[in-house]
Amino acid sequence: MSPLVEIRDLKVEATTDAGRRVEIIKGVSFEIAPGEIVALIGESGSGKTTIALTLLGYTRAGCRIAGGSVSVDGRDMAALSEKERAKVRGVDVAYVPQSAAAAFNPAQRIMDQVIEITRIHQLMPRPAAEAKAVELFKALSLPAPESIGSRYPHQVSGGQLQRLSAAMALIGDPKVVIFDEPTTALDVTTQIEVLRAFKSVMRQSRMAGVYVSHDLAVVAQIADRIVVLKGGEIQEIGTTEQILSAPKHPYTRELLAAFSPVARVAAQAAATASPPPQPVLELDAVSAGYGRLQPNGKPLMLAVDAVSFKLERGRNLGVIGESGCGKSTLARTIAGILPPSSGHIRFDGRPMAPLARDRTPEELRKLQIVFQSADTALNPAQSIEDILGRPLAFYHGLRGPARDARIDRLLDLVHLPRALKHRLPGELSGGQKQRVNLARALAADPELVLCDEITSALDTVVAAAIIELLKELQRELGLSYLFISHDLTTVQAICDEVAVMYRGVKVEQLPADQVGKAGGHPYARLLMSSVPKLDPSWLDTLERDPELVAAFSKR
Amino acid sequence: MNLHLLSLLGGRLLVALLTLLIVSFVVFCATQILPGDVAEVLLGQAATPEAVAGLRAAMHLNDPAILRFFRWLGGMLTGDLGISYANNRPIAELVAGRLGNSLQLAAATALFSVPIALALGITSAMLRGSLYDRSVTMATITVISVPEFMIATAGVLIFAVWLKWLPALSFARDVHSFGEMLRIYAMPVFTLSFVISAQMIRMSRAAVVEALNTPYAEMAQLKGASRPRVVLRHALPNALGPIVNAVALSLSYLLGGVIIVETIFNYPGIAKLMVDAVATRDLPLIQSCAMIFCVVYLLLITTADVIAILSNPKLR
Numbered sequence: 001m002s003p004l005v006e007i008r009d010l011k012v013e014a015t016t017d018a019g020r021r022v023e024i025i026k027g028v029s030f031e032i033a034p035g036e037i038v039a040l041i042g043e044s045g046s047g048k049t050t051i052a053l054t055l056l057g058y059t060r061a062g063c064r065i066a067g068g069s070v071s072v073d074g075r076d077m078a079a080l081s082e083k084e085r086a087k088v089r090g091v092d093v094a095y096v097p098q099s100a101a102a103a104f105n106p107a108q109r110i111m112d113q114v115i116e117i118t119r120i121h122q123l124m125p126r127p128a129a130e131a132k133a134v135e136l137f138k139a140l141s142l143p144a145p146e147s148i149g150s151r152y153p154h155q156v157s158g159g160q161l162q163r164l165s166a167a168m169a170l171i172g173d174p175k176v177v178i179f180d181e182p183t184t185a186l187d188v189t190t191q192i193e194v195l196r197a198f199k200s201v202m203r204q205s206r207m208a209g210v211y212v213s214h215d216l217a218v219v220a221q222i223a224d225r226i227v228v229l230k231g232g233e234i235q236e237i238g239t240t241e242q243i244l245s246a247p248k249h250p251y252t253r254e255l256l257a258a259f260s261p262v263a264r265v266a267a268q269a270a271a272t273a274s275p276p277p278q279p280v281l282e283l284d285a286v287s288a289g290y291g292r293l294q295p296n297g298k299p300l301m302l303a304v305d306a307v308s309f310k311l312e313r314g315r316n317l318g319v320i321g322e323s324g325c326g327k328s329t330l331a332r333t334i335a336g337i338l339p340p341s342s343g344h345i346r347f348d349g350r351p352m353a354p355l356a357r358d359r360t361p362e363e364l365r366k367l368q369i370v371f372q373s374a375d376t377a378l379n380p381a382q383s384i385e386d387i388l389g390r391p392l393a394f395y396h397g398l399r400g401p402a403r404d405a406r407i408d409r410l411l412d413l414v415h416l417p418r419a420l421k422h423r424l425p426g427e428l429s430g431g432q433k434q435r436v437n438l439a440r441a442l443a444a445d446p447e448l449v450l451c452d453e454i455t456s457a458l459d460t461v462v463a464a465a466i467i468e469l470l471k472e473l474q475r476e477l478g479l480s481y482l483f484i485s486h487d488l489t490t491v492q493a494i495c496d497e498v499a500v501m502y503r504g505v506k507v508e509q510l511p512a513d514q515v516g517k518a519g520g521h522p523y524a525r526l527l528m529s530s531v532p533k534l535d536p537s538w539l540d541t542l543e544r545d546p547e548l549v550a551a552f553s554k555r
Numbered sequence: 556m557n558l559h560l561l562s563l564l565g566g567r568l569l570v571a572l573l574t575l576l577i578v579s580f581v582v583f584c585a586t587q588i589l590p591g592d593v594a595e596v597l598l599g600q601a602a603t604p605e606a607v608a609g610l611r612a613a614m615h616l617n618d619p620a621i622l623r624f625f626r627w628l629g630g631m632l633t634g635d636l637g638i639s640y641a642n643n644r645p646i647a648e649l650v651a652g653r654l655g656n657s658l659q660l661a662a663a664t665a666l667f668s669v670p671i672a673l674a675l676g677i678t679s680a681m682l683r684g685s686l687y688d689r690s691v692t693m694a695t696i697t698v699i700s701v702p703e704f705m706i707a708t709a710g711v712l713i714f715a716v717w718l719k720w721l722p723a724l725s726f727a728r729d730v731h732s733f734g735e736m737l738r739i740y741a742m743p744v745f746t747l748s749f750v751i752s753a754q755m756i757r758m759s760r761a762a763v764v765e766a767l768n769t770p771y772a773e774m775a776q777l778k779g780a781s782r783p784r785v786v787l788r789h790a791l792p793n794a795l796g797p798i799v800n801a802v803a804l805s806l807s808y809l810l811g812g813v814i815i816v817e818t819i820f821n822y823p824g825i826a827k828l829m830v831d832a833v834a835t836r837d838l839p840l841i842q843s844c845a846m847i848f849c850v851v852y853l854l855l856i857t858t859a860d861v862i863a864i865l866s867n868p869k870l871r
Contacts, residue, residue, distance in 0.1 A: 056777055089779035102770040107792040107868055117778045152868040168778075 003031035004073060004208050005055060005176060011067035012050055012059060012232075025050055025232045027068065032176065037202060037209040039219040039240075041255070042229035043459030044430070048212045049098075051229070052178045054078070055210065056093050057085035073175055090117035094169035098181040100161035104153035110164055111149030117172040129171065136167040139204070140197040159190035163197050170201065177202070179211045183218060187322035187486065188530040189552065195221055195532075195539060214459060216259055217532035220244055221539040228252050240536050258464040259489075259534065278349050279310040280448050280480050281334070281367075286343035288333040289504075299341050303329040305504040306343065311448070316474070316481040318495035318512065320488055320527070326504040327484045328372075331452045334482070335369045347448075365395045368441035372453035374433035378425040384411075384436055385421040391443040410439045413476075414469060431462035435469070442473065448480045455490055467493050488515065488531055500524045502552065523552050563864055571857045575849060579631070582845045583624050586838045593838060597640055631846065637839035641832070646843050650825065654847065657824035660747070661809035663740050668748035669755065669802060676759030676798075681786050683764060692760075695753040707746045707819040714742060724821045743820045747813060751805040758801030762794035769793070796863035803859035807852045 012025035025047045032038050040048040053059060054070045057077035070077040072093055077085060089095075094117070097103035104113055114136075115129040123129070130149070137145035140163040153161060162182055169177050179198070183191040199222055202209055213219050219226060219240070226243045228235040228251065236249040247253045286307050291300025303326040311317045319327045332338040334345060336356030345352045347367060353359045371377040378387055388407045392398040398406055408418050414435040425433055434454060441449050451470070455463035471494060473479060485491050491498055492512045499509040500521065508521040515524055526548045532538060594610040595602060611617055615626070630637060636646035679688040698706075715723035721741050766772060767790045775789045814826040829844035831837075864870050 053777075058777060060773075086779045086781060089777055091779065095774070095777040097770060097774055099770060103774040105771040105775070105789050105793065107866065108788075116775070116780070120779050120781075120784065154869050 004034045004036075005032040005210075006071040007031065007051070007054075007068070008071070009068035010051065010054060010065070010070060010078075012047070012054065012063055013066040014063045023066065023232065024063070025054075028229075028232070028234055029068075030227055030234065030237055032208050032210065034175070034208055035206045036225065037211055037223050039211040039213060039223035039226045040229060041213055041216060041219055041226055043214055043461060045231070046229040047232040048214075048229050049180055050232075052180060052210050052212045053095075055176060055178060056089050056095060058089075087121070090174070091121050091123070091172045092174055093176045093178065094172060094174035096162075096166050096169045096177060096179045096182050099185050100165035100182075101153070101158055101185070103165060104161060106153055108152075109149065110151055110153060110156070113153075114149060114164060114168045115171060117168070121172065123172060133167060133171060136170055136201075137164075139201050140164075140167055141193070142167075157190075159186055159194055162186060162194050166198060166201065170205065170207075173205075174207065176208045176210065179209060179213075181213050184213070184215070188532075189322065189526060189549070191218070191532070192530050192539070192542070192544070198222065199539065215532070216244070216255060216460075217534050217538075220534050220536045221532060228255070244534055244536065254461055256534070258460040278313070279346075280313045280348060281311040281482070282346040282349075283308050283310075283334070284344045284346070286330075286333060286340045286345060288329055288338055288340045290338075293341065297342060302341075303504050304333060304340075307499075307501075307504075307506045308343075309499060309506065309509060311480055311482060313447070313480055314474070314478055315497070316483055316495040318491035318498040319482065319484045319501060320486060320491050320498060320515075321501035322486060322527070324503075325501045327486075327501050328452055329504075330501070331369060331450045331482070331484055335367065335450055361395065365444045366447040367450070368444050368446040368448070369450040369452065370437055370441045370454050373457055374425070374430070374437040375457075377437055378433060378440075380425055383422055383424055384428075387425070387436065388421070388440055388443050391440060395444045406443070410443055413442060413473065414439045430458055431465065434458060434462075434466055438466075438469070438473075442477070446479065448482065451481055451483045451485075453485055456485065456487065463490065470494055488528060500527065522548050526552055560864070560870060563870060564861060567857055567860050567864070571853045575853060578849045579628060579846060580624065582842050582849075583627060586842055587620060593640065593836075627842070631843075636843045639832075639837050639840050641835040641837040641840070646840050649828065649840065650843060650847065653823060653825045653828045656822065657810055657813070657826065660740070660743055660813070660822065660824060661806070664744045664747040664751070664809055665806055667744055668752045669806075671748075672752040672755035672805075673759050673798070673802075675752075676756040677763050677786065677791070679756070680760045680763035680767065680790075681782060683767075691756065695756045698749050699753045701749075703746060703750045704815050704819065706749050707742075707816055710742050710746055711819065743816055743822055746816050746820075747809060751808055755798075755801050755805050759794070759798045762797040762801075763790050766790035766794040792866065795866045799859040799862045800856075803855040807855045810848055810851045 008029050010025055010028045011023060013021050014024045015021055028047075028051055030038070040051060042048050050059070050063065054065060055072055055077065057070070057080055059065060065078045068078065072088065075088065077088065077093075080088070104110065111130060111133060114133045115126070118124050118129040118132075119126070124132070133149060134145050137148060142148055142160055142163055148156065148160070148164070156164070162185075166177075166179075166182070182198070183194050186194060195218065202222075209222075211219060211223050223240050225237065225239050227237050228243065228249065230251050235251045236243065236247065238248070243252060244256070247256060286304060287298065287302060288304040289299030289302040293299055305326070307326075307330060309317065319330060321327050329338065333340050336352070336354065336359055339354035345354075347363060352363055356364065385404075385407055388410055389403055392403050392406055396406075407421055411418050411421060416432060416435050416439070420428065420432070420436075425436065428436065434457075437454070455466055458466065467490060470481065474481065481494065483491060483495055488498075492515070495512050497509060498512050498515045499506050500515065500523065501507065502523045508515075508524050510520060510524075514520065515528060517525075522545075526544065529542070529544060594607045594614065594616060598606055598610060615623060618626075627637070634647065636650065638644070639646050639649055675691055679691040682688050711723050714721045721738055763786065767786070769790075772785055772789050775785045780788070810825065813824060814830055816822070817824045817827040818830075825844060825847065829841060832840035832844065
C-alpha cells in the first residue's frame with residue numbers, strides 16, 4: 001500500500017526579529033499509511049506543531065517551507081499556490097486545534113462554525129450538513145446533540161468544545177486529521193472522555209491521523225506509530241509498542257524516564273523521629289472566595305470551603321485537584337493576597353494577619369510564593385540581577401558587593417550560570433525562567449515556599465529537573481513546600497502527604513503513596529484512575545464506575 | 556440572560572443621563588462665574604442702579620443659584636431654552652436653523668468619510684505589511700499631523716483662488732440643484748473628512764489586525780476559508796466594538812469641534828453660533844449650545860456602547 005502522506009527532507013525556516021533566518025525543521029522525513037495514526041512527540045520548540053501544519057501547506061507568521069516536499073494524496077503541499085492549498089484544507093486534510101476554546105469564534109453559533117467547511121467548499125446543502133453534524137455530535141457522545149449547535153462557544157464546557165472541534169474537522173470527510181495537542185488543556189477526568197470519543201470516531205471512519213502531543217501516555221493510547229522529535233530533527237521512529245518497551249535513542253529513554261519520576265522515599269520520616277515539631281503552617285477551617293459577602297458571612301463565590309491542615313517543618317504537602325477546585329485560591333489566601341472570609345492561618349504557631357500588607361516583614365520573608373507562569377511573574381524589563389537583587393535589598397538590606405555575591409550564590413543554588421544575571425527574562429528558556437522565579441523566592445531565605453503549579457507549563461524533562469532541584473534545595477536549606485498541582489505523579493514525586501481538593505473542599509489527606517488506593521475517597525480514586533498510563537491498552541481496558549463519573553465529572 | 560442584557564443597557568442609559576445632569580450643572584456654574592453682572596452688561600454703562608436692580612429682579616437674578624439652576628433645567632426639559640440676551644429672540648429659534656445646518660454638514664461628512672475610512676482600515680489590515688498598508692499608514696499619520704486650518708486654507712487657495720472650481724464661501728447661497736449643493740459642500744466636507752478619517756482608519760486597522768491574530772482566525776484559514784471570508788465572517792464581527800467606538804468618537808467631533816472649518820468657509824453652523832454668543836456674553840445661548848454638544852456626544856457614545864454590547868454574544 002502506497003503511503004497517503006509522504007514527507008521528504010522537509011525544511012522550515014523562521015525569520016527572527018533581528019531578520020536572521022533560522023532553520024527550525026532540519027530535514028524531516030516520514031510517511032503515513034491510509035488509516036494509520038502517527039504521533040509526533042517532543043517538548044515545546046521541537047517543531048512538532050510546525051511539521052503537522054505543513055500537511056495543510058500552512059506555516060505560522062514569519063515561517064516558510066524552505067525545502068523538501070510534503071505530499072498528501074499525491075499532491076505536494078509545499079509546491080501548491082495559496083489558492084490550491086485552500087482547496088485541500090478542510091476537505092483532504094483537517095485540523096483539530098490545541099485550544100478549542102480559543103479556536104472557536106466567540107461571535108458565531110457553534111453549528112455555523114462546525115459546518116463552515118461544507119459551506120466554504122460547497123460540499124453539500126445546509127440541511128444535509130447540519131444533519132451530518134448532529135450525527136458526528138452523537139458519535140462523539142456530546143450531550144443534547146440536536147440542540148448543542150445552536151449555542152455559542154462560551155455556553156459549553158472545555159471538554160465539549162474540544163469534541164465539537166473534532167466534529168468541525170471531520171465534517172468534510174478528510175483523508176488525514178491533524179490533532180494538535182487536543183487534550184493538553186483539559187482535566188484528566190475530562191481528557192478520558194475526549195480521548196475515547198476521538199479514538200472510536202477515528203476507528204470507525206478509518207481516517208489517517210497525525211497526533212501532536214508532549215504526553216507519551218496519551219499518545220500510547222491512540223497512535224500506531226510514534227515519531228520522537230527534538231530541535232527540529234527526528235530522534236527515533238517506531239511502533240508505539242517498540243518506543244515504549246524498547247526505546248533505542250537515548251533521548252526517548254530520557255523522555256520515558258521523566259515520565260515516571262522516582263517517588264519521594266518515605267525514609268524522610270526518619271528525620272522526624274524526634275518529638276513532633278511545631279507545625280510551620282497551620283490552617284484552621286479557612287474559607288475564601290470572590291464577590292461580595294453574603295448575609296451568612298460567606299462570599300458570593302466560595303472557592304475554598306473550610307480547609308484545615310498542618311504542615312510540619314521540613315515536610316512537604318501536595319494539594320491536587322482539577323481546574324476550579326480552589327487550589328490556587330488556597331495558595332493566594334495563605335500568601336495573604338486574598339484574605340480568608342473565615343478561619344485562621346498560623347505560621348510557626350503564631351496567628352498571621354489575613355492580608356500580606358498587615359504582616360510583619362519577618363513573616364513575609366519566611367513565607368514565599370512561586371507562581372505558575374514565570375513569563376508573567378518576572379518583570380520583562382528588569383535584568384535577572386535586578387529581579388534577584390530586589391528581595392535581597394528589601395529583606396536583608398544587602399547592597400553593593402555583598403548583594404552581588406549573594407546573587408551569584410543564588411544562581412549557583414538553582415544551577416544557572418552566573419553570566420545569566422545580565423540578561424532579561426525574555427532571553428531565557430522556559431526552564432531557566434522558572435529557576436530564576438524559584439531563586440527569587442529563595443533570596444528571602446524562606447522557611448516555607450508555596451509552589452503554585454510551577455511545573456505545569458514546562459516540558460516533562462525540564463519539569464523533572466525542576467523537581468530534582470526542589471528536593472536538593474530542601475536538603476540543603478531545610479525548606480518546607482506546599483506544592484500545588486493538578487498532576488498527581490509530580491506531586492507524589494516530591495510530597496510526603498497529599499491533600500485532594502474537590503469544589504473547594506479538602507476531601508482527603510493521605511500519605512503520598514496511599515492516594516487513590518482502595519478505601520480512599522471516591523473522588524481521589526476517580527482522579528487517580530484517570531491519569532493515563534504508558535500501557536497502550538490502558539484506555540480500552542479502563543473501567544470507571546459510571547456512578548462515580550456521573551457524580552464528579554464536570555462535563 | 557435577557558434580563559441581564561436589559562439591565563446592562565438600562566445601566567448605560569442611566570449613566571448617560573447622569574452624565575448629562577452633571578454636565579448641565581457644570582455648564583451652569585461655569586457661566587455663573589464669568590466676570591461681570593448680566594444686568595449691568597445688558598443695560599450698558601449709563602444704567603442707573605435702580606434700573607439694574609429692577610432688571611435683576613425681573614430676571615430672577617436675586618434668587619439663590621440653585622433655584623435658578625433648577626428653573627433653567629426645567630425650562631430645558633420642557634423645550635424652553637430661554638431668551639437670548641443679545642437680540643431678545645427665543646434661543647430655540649436661533650439654534651434651530653443653525654443646528655440643522657450643522658447636522659447637514661455632519662451627515663454629509665459622515666456619509667462620505669465613514670465608508671471610505673472603514674474600507675481603507677480593513678483592507679490595510681488584510682494586506683498588513685504590504686506597500687498598500689504602509690502607504691495608507693503613512694498618509695493617515697501625515698493627515699493627523701497637519702492642522703485642519705492648514706488643510707482648509709490650502710483647499711481654499713488651490714480650488715477657489717487658483718483653479719476657481721469651487722466657491723470659497725458656503726454662506727448665503729441658495730441651493731438650486733444637486734450639482735450646486737455638491738460644489739458648496741465639497742470643500743468643508745473634504746476638510747472635515749481628512750480630520751476625522753485618520754482616527755477611524757487607524758482604529759479599525761488595529762482592531763481587525765488584532766482579531767486576525769487570534770486562533771479562531773487561523774482556524775478559519777485552516778478550514779480553507781479565503782482571506783476575505785476570514786476577515787468578513789470571523790475578524791470583523793469581533794472587532795465591531797472598538798470600531799463603532801472609534802467612529803462615534805470621530806463623529807462627535809463634527810458638531811462641537813468644527814469651529815475652524817465653519818469660520819474659514821463662513822458656514823452658518825452651531826459652533827460658530829456659540830463662539831458669537833461668547834463674544835456678546837449671551838449666557839443662555841452659550842448654555843444651550845454647550846448642552847446640545849453634550850447631548851449629541853452622549854448620544855453617539857451611548858449608541859456605540861449599545862452596539863458593542865449587542866454584538867457580543869457573551870452579553871446578549
